[in-house]
Amino acid sequence: MTEYDIAVIPGDGIGPEVVEAAQAVLAECETRYGLTLNYTTYDFSADLYRRTGRKITAADMDEIGMRDAVLFGAMGLPDVRGPEGLELGAQVEMRAHYGLFSSLRPVRLFPGVDGPLKAEKVDMLVIRETSEGMFAGLADEHEPSDESASDRMTITRATSEKLFDVAFSQARARRKRGTPGHVTLLHKSNALRSNVLLEKVFDEVAARNADIGSAKYYIDAGSMYMVTDPGRYDVIVSENIFGDIVSEVAAGLVGGLGVAPSADVSLTHGVFQPSHGSAPDIAGQGIANPTAMILSAAMMLEWLGERRGDDLATRIAHAIQGAVESTLAIGPRARDLGGSAGTREVTDAVISALPPQV
Ligand code: ATP
Numbered sequence: 001m002t003e004y005d006i007a008v009i010p011g012d013g014i015g016p017e018v019v020e021a022a023q024a025v026l027a028e029c030e031t032r033y034g035l036t037l038n039y040t041t042y043d044f045s046a047d048l049y050r051r052t053g054r055k056i057t058a059a060d061m062d063e064i065g066m067r068d069a070v071l072f073g074a075m076g077l078p079d080v081r082g083p084e085g086l087e088l089g090a091q092v093e094m095r096a097h098y099g100l101f102s103s104l105r106p107v108r109l110f111p112g113v114d115g116p117l118k119a120e121k122v123d124m125l126v127i128r129e130t131s132e133g134m135f136a137g138l139a140d141e142h143e144p145s146d147e148s149a150s151d152r153m154t155i156t157r158a159t160s161e162k163l164f165d166v167a168f169s170q171a172r173a174r175r176k177r178g179t180p181g182h183v184t185l186l187h188k189s190n191a192l193r194s195n196v197l198l199e200k201v202f203d204e205v206a207a208r209n210a211d212i213g214s215a216k217y218y219i220d221a222g223s224m225y226m227v228t229d230p231g232r233y234d235v236i237v238s239e240n241i242f243g244d245i246v247s248e249v250a251a252g253l254v255g256g257l258g259v260a261p262s263a264d265v266s267l268t269h270g271v272f273q274p275s276h277g278s279a280p281d282i283a284g285q286g287i288a289n290p291t292a293m294i295l296s297a298a299m300m301l302e303w304l305g306e307r308r309g310d311d312l313a314t315r316i317a318h319a320i321q322g323a324v325e326s327t328l329a330i331g332p333r334a335r336d337l338g339g340s341a342g343t344r345e346v347t348d349a350v351i352s353a354l355p356p357q358v
Helices: 016-035 046-052 058-064 093-097 157-175 192-206 220-228 240-253 290-310 310-331 343-352
Strands: 003-009 035-041 069-074 102-108 125-127 182-187 214-220 234-236 261-265 271-274
Touching: 003 016, 003 192, 016 035, 016 058, 016 069, 016 310, 016 343, 035 310, 046 058, 046 157, 058 093, 058 125, 069 290, 093 182, 093 271, 102 157, 102 240, 125 157, 125 240, 157 182, 157 192, 157 234, 182 192, 182 220, 182 240, 192 214, 234 240, 261 290, 271 290, 290 310, 290 343, 310 343
Parallel strands: 003 035, 003 069, 069 271, 125 234, 182 214, 182 234
Antiparallel strands: 102 125, 102 261, 261 271
């Protein structure tokens, strides 16, 4: 019997809509395959903060962190700012609290989905560092004023080593299903001191993983290759802000944010959320594409299965991925992919495409 305790944070905007869709798919998996998921739902959101001033605390995160994994919708609204003037979401706090240092964002051009390029094959995993760099929220020694404000980019050897270890082991795991087994670092060591260290540590880790090919490009040239020649990439690894940007470029290559899942993981904790934000422009209309969230739920089961040696969880994850793939191929198709189906219709199609057994 496969049983897990899952913390659910639906969040803002389309977050609750896509989380409901993912839970509907998971509920069907519970019925069909002998999986049990015990949910505890937490109502943290930018909207709650606006109404009550309540935001997630360290004690909340301690409690949430006792569950086996976190299923997270999307948090943040453009007009809700925290005390420092930044958009309010629990992602940054959870990354720091749980030591989530890597965000895994697989993108694959599924049959039936038109990407913006002529490329027939896009199949890459973007790994973004998420605890350091400019998003670490490290205050600069100068207080921001109306005249000047700054952010600091700090990169450490310890985190970089862990990050590159993840990148090479992911490349090795992907190779089992036919990808080349190759890691590319995107960086800017010709202009940023922090990136000189990043590149140095990458070279060291690459030398220890000589069975996996590796390459390095400056972030500017590497971004161009993503568009002109995406087939050269298997696993891409980068620091926090560059990784944030290139993971959205990668999502754009395969049909957009609606189909791009992500997993924020440390060696002990995992938060699974779509790459997209709360999309307030389409919230409440029942038209959000649930695919990214459903694939994030599949990544959660895959991660749990790997950690626990639970083959059933892994097989269920693959069944969900297969059901999504066949739905993308034959429809119905959500609006962001050029179709007219709403969230519920896409979700129902994924559920119908699940195999009777795994
Ligand atoms: P954040 O900074 O919080 O990640 P963002 O600025 O990247 O957010 P999103 O909220 O992700 O913005 O939305 C970007 C665009 O993509 C919006 O036009 C939104 O409607 C669209 N979008 C995002 N997610 C989906 C989805 N699941 N289905 C359809 N459209 C989506």
